[in-house]
Amino acid sequence: MKPKKRVTLLDVAKHAGVSRATASLIVRGSPDITEKTRNKVLKSMQELGYVYDRVAANMRSNKTSTVGLIITDIANPFYSELLRGVHNSLDEAGYSVFLGTTFDLDAKQQKLLSTMLEHRVGGLILCPVSDSSNETIERIKQLDIPLVLSVRELENVDADYVGIDYEVGAQMAVNHLIQKGHQRIAFLGGFSGSTAWKKRKQGYCNALTQAGIELDNSLIIESEVSRDGGKDAVRKALLHQDPPTAAICFNDFVAHGVILGLNDAGLNPGKDMAVVGFDNVPEAALYNPPLTTVSSYARLIGSQAASLLHQRILNPDREQQRIILHPELVVRSSS
Template structure:
């Protein structure tokens, strides 16, 4: 009995059976049940080791991220690795530090090693067409996190707009009216989408955002901390901020403390990502959980599906997000 028998009997593709066998979250629950019933009926025992040996062609997957100093990407990389190790691949990781030039050098070097595929979280200001020429037409590529305009690759996105909308709604419900959007670079797709979600929620509450409430910062702690002063540079200073990500929120927290402003009491803030530190900092950070490690596993699954089926139509998968309320987002001081 083979995967083919199971696929035929349950009326799905071989690929779907394979996904069910690996416990992939990408299979619809109803389909999964049907396949699992059929597997049970036929008494199928999955031998993962043997499957790897049969399938093994290339042994590495290239993972190129834009900022290794952000724990979000360390978590993401560990998720990728967790999913790939079971499939007999090793992950070769490179970090671009947000430099498109460095990204090209890295990818060119990695391509010499003929990876089975590439997972890429693009540096800011990446040129999709250039990268596509560099990677060639036959490379399996999964883009993560930021859009790569001009390249027709599979894309795993986060639901940025909804995440920022949820955070803004939450601060509004706590009674805040002057709410900033703090951090990120306005020309990155993820920042644009998060700003959009923020603006939607503000406008729905009848509060058109003051342009002075939109403050840019590199998504690093050091710069976010330095830019804290810009929040308080005018009379209509905000009482709360939706931060671009957790790194920025943790930097803002330091900037607030340095000014004698108590985060969570005198000023409310929310993050985005839910890196491990978010729950552990004082006060713990209200944030938008995207489960970076699970996203890493998902990115690896999506890439491997592309490796197995080069001719499938290009896909865009938007991963759901969730508001996690902790101590950093109290009501405004009365």
């Protein structure tokens, strides 16, 4: 494999007997070139195996055709759905996307921000880690490229945002459980540090208050945001002297763990304890029992974020947008 020299536009032009300027117009699809010349040049490209160098073109014209997407964890189906949404709408618009995964680590997030900037992405969709350091937030504020935040909002950062109303969602879920006659309702999973957690907690409190049920902080149990976290949380809940009869979980991931944990304890999820999740990942309908959950429209969030970014790139001065999708309760047999 000798490093073949790259075929350039000038090579093509010479081969076709036209000027470099003409060849350039043709690759960019200019209309004022005769059919005949165009075909001649296209044929030369074929023969020489020319590949357009978008990087060079972008650099010269100070444009960019790439976009960065930073998510937390691809293993969470919520994010794979979101990613689908993003790709769907960005592919159409002709962007290529750099994907980065933070694993919810601030250091990794910092690193990714740097590399993406160095690669001159034309814009960024960022799903921030659950506790971004002040330093990171400061940096994000300074970013002078189009930015869309998603899933988690960052205080004091001016940027487009698309997410769902976690507070209302949690409230709907808890109302549902109350209507089913539950009084002792646990709130399982997640870390109290994150905004996403605080919002849900607020919704949880709202619903209890409205129903005149007193808040019992011992029913609020934090955990890792994972299946194992859910197992842990429910295990602790079951040790309670006056255990809950129902639980709202931080997300479906955690809820799945809760279901598994109940099974492990010889209990019947849905009967012995009602379980409600958050996100409505595609698998949620397939859990055993199928999970009642709050739909957070992952794919839609992704495509909306992509579309906001696209518009912001086209027009940096447009008014700032904040899209909060209204969640929906999906009732299945786990409650």
